Amino acid sequence: MSTAGQTRTREDWARAAAQPVPAQGHFIGGRSVPSRSGQTMPCINPANGQLIAQVARGQAEDVDAAVASAKAAWRDGRWRLQSPRQRTAVLQRWADLIEQHAHELALLETLDMGKPISDVLNIDLPEVLRTVRYFAECIDKLDGAVTHTAPEAMHLITHEPLGVVGAITPWNYPMLMAIWKLAPCLAAGNCVVLKPAEQAPLTCVRLAQLFVDAGGPEGVFNLVNGVGAEAGQALALHPDVAKVTFTGSTAVGKLLMAYAGQSNLKRVALETGGKSPQIFMPDLYDLDAAVDRAVGGIYDNAGQVCNAGSRLLVHRSMHDTFVERFVARTQQTYRPGDPLDPATTLGPLASRGHQAAVLKRIAQAQAEGARCAMGGGSTLGEEATFVAPTLIVGATQSMAIVQEEVFGPVATVQAFDTEAQALQMANDSIYGLAASVWTSDLKTAHRMVGALEAGVVWVNCFGDGDMTQPFGGYKQSGNSRDKHIDSLLSYMQSKSAWFNLV
Numbered sequence: 001m002s003t004a005g006q007t008r009t010r011e012d013w014a015r016a017a018a019q020p021v022p023a024q025g026h027f028i029g030g031r032s033v034p035s036r037s038g039q040t041m042p043c044i045n046p047a048n049g050q051l052i053a054q055v056a057r058g059q060a061e062d063v064d065a066a067v068a069s070a071k072a073a074w075r076d077g078r079w080r081l082q083s084p085r086q087r088t089a090v091l092q093r094w095a096d097l098i099e100q101h102a103h104e105l106a107l108l109e110t111l112d113m114g115k116p117i118s119d120v121l122n123i124d125l126p127e128v129l130r131t132v133r134y135f136a137e138c139i140d141k142l143d144g145a146v147t148h149t150a151p152e153a154m155h156l157i158t159h160e161p162l163g164v165v166g167a168i169t170p171w172n173y174p175m176l177m178a179i180w181k182l183a184p185c186l187a188a189g190n191c192v193v194l195k196p197a198e199q200a201p202l203t204c205v206r207l208a209q210l211f212v213d214a215g216g217p218e219g220v221f222n223l224v225n226g227v228g229a230e231a232g233q234a235l236a237l238h239p240d241v242a243k244v245t246f247t248g249s250t251a252v253g254k255l256l257m258a259y260a261g262q263s264n265l266k267r268v269a270l271e272t273g274g275k276s277p278q279i280f281m282p283d284l285y286d287l288d289a290a291v292d293r294a295v296g297g298i299y300d301n302a303g304q305v306c307n308a309g310s311r312l313l314v315h316r317s318m319h320d321t322f323v324e325r326f327v328a329r330t331q332q333t334y335r336p337g338d339p340l341d342p343a344t345t346l347g348p349l350a351s352r353g354h355q356a357a358v359l360k361r362i363a364q365a366q367a368e369g370a371r372c373a374m375g376g377g378s379t380l381g382e383e384a385t386f387v388a389p390t391l392i393v394g395a396t397q398s399m400a401i402v403q404e405e406v407f408g409p410v411a412t413v414q415a416f417d418t419e420a421q422a423l424q425m426a427n428d429s430i431y432g433l434a435a436s437v438w439t440s441d442l443k444t445a446h447r448m449v450g451a452l453e454a455g456v457v458w459v460n461c462f463g464d465g466d467m468t469q470p471f472g473g474y475k476q477s478g479n480s481r482d483k484h485i486d487s488l489l490s491y492m493q494s495k496s497a498w499f500n501l502v
């Protein structure tokens with residue numbers, strides 16, 4: 001990706017941010033349309049509380065129009081019947097356009113969600129591009145099968161797209177989480193209706209337009225803005241939607257499964273958060289290096305990460321040293337500030353309501369007897385929604401701060417004495433998205449990887465990986481995997497064709 005954005009100063013970005021953002025509609029049938037009711041909702045910049053733009057607030061009737069548009073595109077085959085190479089070319093051009101609009105998208109993402117602009121340019125956008133390009137290239141790498149039969153029969157197994165897919169996505173990585181769904185879904189030949197998070201929908205609206213600009217047929221990628229209980233629910237209940245793919249809270253994931261049961265038994269693919277443990281064994285080879293990585297595992301993106309390594313399990317022999325170095329390293333690394341300043345490494349939380357929820361969880365932990373070794377409150381003034389990086393010591397396993405997802409810059413540190421105890425604490429959770437183990441012993445690492453109840457386990461790192469890494473959880477962290485070519489298959493169904501050759 002172009003690195004020109006990295007040379008822009010805070011003033012450059014502030015000048016660009018001063019340009020008004022026009023009101024945003026839904027995107028249905030290849031064009032922007034208002035809500036049928038005319039309703040809108042405000043999009044607020046969490047860094048200063050100011051209005052960025054009004055956005056259409058969709059209801060069931062808007063979802064009906066978007067699904068009808070997707071269904072018409074599905075039926076006439078304007079996308080699924082293109083050759084794999086034609087679809088690859090469209091997706092490649094889409095990636096090229098996203099890259100060409102990187103500055104515009106980065107600015108919108110930062111204004112809308114509060115994420116530091118350097119993070120959008122260095123982390124989110126490159127990963128968005130990798131994802132689109134990877135799935136674009138996967139399309140013609142999938143094979144079906146011809147099975148062994150008697151000579152008078154032939155049996156083919158082929159993969160076909162599902163039809164109309166609904167995607168419901170969160171606000172923590174608005175573009176990236178949408179792209180993790182859209183890229184394999186579109187590559188597979190489906191038509192889609194996206195309902196982005198109401199807190200940060202602006203970049204997703206641009207992605208829809210850029211898909212059409214790249215040569216994507218109208219009606220293949222539709223988008224309805226709105227709140228979860230209205231547009232989201234209507235999409236998940238819709239009888240013409242073959243699958244709902246979701247990243248968000250466990251509570252809403254459970255609702256989506258119920259909606260599927262109440263409507264048409266649509267497939268429901270869920271990635272629903274976590275409470276990931278990071279285990280530091282006494283034989284780890286370099287405590288400073290481990291601490292450096294562990295800090296990023298919880299405080300990057302202000303902790304608003306589903307796989308955030310929020311539970312630090314540290315061998316008792318190193319507990320105090322660990323806490324001391326962890327605090328020092330965090331204070332060196334995270335510089336809260338204006339997210340438009342390229343030097344800022346900690347942005348505000350995505351909304352006022354979310355800030356209040358995170359602060360309440362910290363206060364509750366303190367009321368239950370834990371204490372803050374670092375942070376514990378808001379920072380940088382009233383008009384923004386910052387929470388200082390917080391490290392909680394003295395928490396016990398049954399406390400809410402250990403059991404429940406906070407989705408903010410808050411970690412607990414707990415001491416353990418034995419490997420068995422560490423594993424017991426790590427697995428004592430309704431979640432199972434990710435985990436990490438820090439040890440210099442390969443046998444220990446291998447044994448612990450096997451024992452950890454998590455869909456992703458990192459050894460001597462946290463958050464590493466590439467597009468070949470399936471990402472998704474065990475237990476109540478969900479039932480699906482993003483990334484990897486298997487994700488493409490999850491947007492398809494197999495057809496068995498048995499030919500009688502007699």
Ligand code: ADP
Nearest residue numbers: 168169170196197227228229232233248249252
């Ligand atoms: P968070 O609490 O982090 O905002 P949510 O799970 O509430 O996470 O939101 C993730 C996505 O799910 C958003 O796009 C939101 O609008 C949507 N959503 C919320 N409630 C519902 C619902 N009842 N039905 C369908 N989608 C919903």
